[in-house]
Amino acid sequence: MEKKTHFTAEQAKSIGDQLNIDWNKIPLNEFRVGLEVELEHGLQDEATNVTGNDPILTAKIALSHLNAFSDYYTRLYKGFGMEVPQLGNE
Numbered sequence: 001m002e003k004k005t006h007f008t009a010e011q012a013k014s015i016g017d018q019l020n021i022d023w024n025k026i027p028l029n030e031f032r033v034g035l036e037v038e039l040e041h042g043l044q045d046e047a048t049n050v051t052g053n054d055p056i057l058t059a060k061i062a063l064s065h066l067n068a069f070s071d072y073y074t075r076l077y078k079g080f081g082m083e084v085p086q087l088g089n090e
Contacts, residue, residue: 005036005039006036007032007035007036007055009028009029009032011055012028012031012032012035013028015035015055015056015059016028016031016059016063018056018059019056019059019060019063021063025070026063026066026070027070027071029086030066030070030071030072030073030074031059031062031063031066033073033077033084033085034059034061034062034063034065034066034072034073035055035058035059035062036085037062037073037076038051038058038059038061038062039051039053039058041058041061042054042058
């Protein structure tokens with residue numbers, strides 16, 4: 001499988017739609033950032049690979065966090081003193 005490092009807004013929306021995400025509760029940018037963060041559970045490190053970069057499995061990890069806190073990734077970035085990525089439509 002491809003070593004994916006990026007999701008477009010369109011890809012994130014499509015993946016989220018497959019998981020029936022309520023976009024009124026979970027912001028698309030937050031989900032998209034989550035997809036990219038959670039790739040750490042994939043091909044990034046063979047020793048800890050649990051998703052194989054499968055977009056649905058990766059999305060389920062992100063969704064699990066976002067169901068607890070819809071701004072989970074904003075909190076994560078701010079907790080590390082980092083600015084939250086505001087991803088465009090690319």
